[in-house]
Amino acid sequence: MPAQPIEIRPDDARYDALRRGFNQRWIAQPDYVVMATSADDVTAALGKFLSNPANATRRITVRSGGHCYENFVSAKDVGVIIDVSQMNRVHFDEKMDAYCVEAGATNWNSTSQLYRLSGRALPGGSCYSVGSGGHISGGGYGLLSRKFGLTVDYLYAVEVVTVADGKTPKVTVARKDSTDPALRDLWWAHTGGGGGNFGVITRYWFRDLPEPPAQVLLKSVAWKWKGFCKHPDLFKSLVRRYGEFFAHEHAGTGPAFIRKHDYRDMFTLLKLTHVRAGKVGLVVQMDGTGKDAHKRLQAFLDYITEGFSSGSELYIAETALDQQMGEHGPQGQLFTPTRLPWLTATQSLNDSGPNRCGKYKSAYHTQGFTEEQIDAIHRHLTDKSYRHSDALLQVDSYGGAVNDVDTEATAVPQRSSVLKLQYQAYWTWDTDADKNGVFDYRDAERAPSIAAPHLKWIRDFYGDVYRSTGGVPAVPDPALPTSLTSNTDGAYVNYPDIDLGDQEFNTSRQPWHQLYYKNNYTRLQKTKQQWDPHNVFRHGQSIQPPKKK
Structure with a gap:
């Protein structure tokens, strides 16, 4: 045996x-x-x-x-x-003529092993310890995605242990070019359908992976909240112009320097922290092999910080990003633009932050921010009744090559967005609720008041930003009056948010699955019916088999 x-x-x-x-x-x-x-x-x-x-x-x-x-x-x-974390091999599979990444491989496993092996890379996440099993099945994106697309845009095959009869597990390999339509559906479902829906993923295979640039240019900068408190109009201008830059870039409009230069190689993370953090941050990575990289970087910074100074008057000064912001640690050494080999730079930016409790929300934006959204962002980030510094809205640049793919080619339907947002709140067990002299998870179980202010803040924040679309980033839908004012396109399944299914927080009349999958949900339900009709694999927002008529 x-x-x-x-x-x-x-x-x-x-x-x-x-x-x-x-x-x-x-x-x-x-x-x-x-x-x-x-x-x-x-x-x-x-x-x-x-x-x-x-x-x-x-x-x-x-x-x-x-x-x-x-x-x-x-x-x-x-x-x-x-x-499955021990299943972490990364290698070239000659039989498949593809690179194999096992489901337990972390982002750093796949990044370092693939690059050293072949000079190629998955355009995946920058959080080193995230596992491939969930990251890839939800779509996967990272600092190379604007140049090369999503991780799943290169997926050729997936191995899944399925239980179609509800009793007998079977190792199933589904390929992009499988002759059986049911197998093609199973492959497609793993190009953004999310984890925990159809079976246990054990291996992925990828073809035609891109070669990252040999060198990248990094820049991390921060601005003190003290200056923004004196000049709230400049904080709002930063948010507004950041969104406008990527909207212009996507549409081919705006100032000549945006229309003239190709910025697809640039990925940015704007960290709009709560005022108690003391600083707002920005991380930039772009292809460093071109002679004009530094000039393009500076042109971008000059655009988003317009008005920060006037003549000899400096209202908001650049400072080092020298503190933890969300999942990224201090990066003071990158205050001066720094050119590094791509693998070295990826290692420098790879972080997960400390272990703690967290609540997250997400949104895709197809345009920059509306004035109402900007006002709401400023209002909640300067809310002094929330006495916690470890909370922020991170706004990632998006689009580029991601938007070159058809909405139905993969299970990821959001192929027209220019920004991807992640709302984050973190906290620790800071109350000895059971009076045993230590902090641990039992305190949180006994005292819901530990989590309550953080959950309230992030829920109020999110609901206020999307007030005009029912408290959520609604997807365009002519049948809904809210869509007339929407610049949003739903939420990211890999940043799951159970509140999207709660009518207390979502009054948009769009169910959670529409926000994640849009019209692709019907095909995902069909795949669920084919491969897991007994709903063995389920959770609070799992794909549901279609209802029997």
């Missing part, structure tokens, strides 16, 4: 670490955690779980990197967690 996979049970010292992920809000109490090292291990674990009648109402979930923002992997109704 083949060896059975390792099971980590409550009496094992490793259990407490392995029943949780990166977000310390979510801690499960499974019977055990399976440490899978192969598709056979996954098959055995699924078979055992499904054969036990006691598991009829409980879930079996999967973790690769452990960065799920909601309790889709770790929750009270979870009976078993399959951990």
Whole structure:
């Protein structure tokens, strides 16, 4: 008989670490955690779980990197967690004529191994410890995406352990060019349909991967909130002009320097922190091999900071980004534009931030910000009743090559956006609620007041920004009057937000799945019916089989 996979049970010292992920809000109490090292291990674990009648109402979930923002992997109704983090090989598969990335490989695994092996790269995320299993299945994007597109734009095949009959696990390989339409649907569903929906992903294969630039130019800069408090119009101008730059770039409009130069090689992260953080930050990466890189960078900075000085008068000064902002640590050494090899630069920017509790929300914007949105952003970031510095709105540049792909070519339908937003609030257990002399997750369980102010702030913030579209970044829909004022195109499935399905927070009449998938949800439901009609793989926002008529 083949060896059975390792099971980590409550009496094992490793259990407490392995029943949780990166977000310390979510801690499960499974019977055990399976440490899978192969598709056979996954098959055995699924078979055992499904054969036990006691598991009829409980879930079996999967973790690769452990960065799920909601309790889709770790929750009270979870009976078993399959951990695939040990399946982390990256290699060239001659039979497939494609590069293979196992589901447990982290972003840094795939980045460093692929580049050293071939000089090529996935245009994936910059958070080094995020696992490929979830990152890729949700679409995947990163600092190379404006130049090369999404990670899934290069996906050729996926290996998934499926359970179509609800009882018997089967290793299934679905290719882009599979002759069976059901297999093509399964491949397509993994090009942005999200994790935890159709089976357990064990391997991906990619073809025609791009070559990143040999050198990139990095610049990190910050501006003190003290100056913005004196000149709130300049804070609003920064937000406005940042959005306008990428809207102009996408449309081929605006100042001559935007129309003249190709900025697809530039990716930026604007970190609009809460006023208590003290500084607002910006991180820029662009192709450093061209002679004009530094000039293009400076032209961009001059555009978004117009009005920060007048003659000899300096209202808002550039300073170093020398503190933690969201998931990125201090980057004071990049205050002066710095040219580095691409792999070295990627390592420099790779961070996940400290382990803590967090709540996240997202939005795609097809245009820059409206004045009402800018006012709401400023209002909530300067809300002094919220006494916490570790909260921000990160605005990533988007578009470029991402928008060259048809909305139905992959499961990711957002192919016309110029900005991608991530609302973030972080906190730690800072109250000894059970009076035992230490902080731990039990304090949070006993005292909901620990999380309450952070959840309220981010929910109020998000709802206010999208007040005109029902409290959410609505997708264009002629049937809805809210769409007439919308510059938004939904939310990102890899930044899941359970509030999107709650009528208290979403009054748009657009369900959560429309915000994530738009019209692609129908095909995802069809795939669910083909490959998981018994809904073995489910969570709070999983794809649902179509309702029987």
